[in-house]
Amino acid sequence: MKSEPDEVSIDNLVRARRQTLPWTGVRNYQARNFMRDQMQPGDGVLFYHSCCAEPGVAGLAHIFGRAVPDTTQFDVDSAYFDPKSTHDKPRWLQIDVKLERKTRLLGLPEMRSVPELASMRVLQRGNRLSITPVSHDEWLAVLARLDR
DNA sequence: GCCAACGTTGGC
């Protein structure tokens, strides 16, 4: 799951109450559908910092609970307000993410150097999805690399 | 349903 650290960083998650944050602001249907259809409570999450000086995996987390309507879509004061969404038919979803641990930064150049991560979705050219699946092998490769 | 225009993302 990608986030701009200026918006929400791994340190925000470390300091959050119960070390849990609602993942709000996803405004892409494919990413929303991952939350709705694919993500299960307990699923592992790689917390990835994007759009910053040092992009890369900054921590590990897991999914807590199920996807529910994103509260920010109804908040007129939010940058994520969506006037076309209704309470009856909410368009966007959020899901709780709970910290596992902050890790050392596994930076993008290092990730690109790992053969097992060559086809990782988040690293593909042109990928703009803020939520992308991670295969079991990719997960293991990231964990192994973090232990170095 | 097509497709050009536009806005956003994200690495550098």
Add this chain to the structure above:
DNA sequence: GCCAACGTTGGC
């Protein structure tokens, strides 16, 4: 700040 890439929008 630049630029490539992509998703969304809206006219037709």
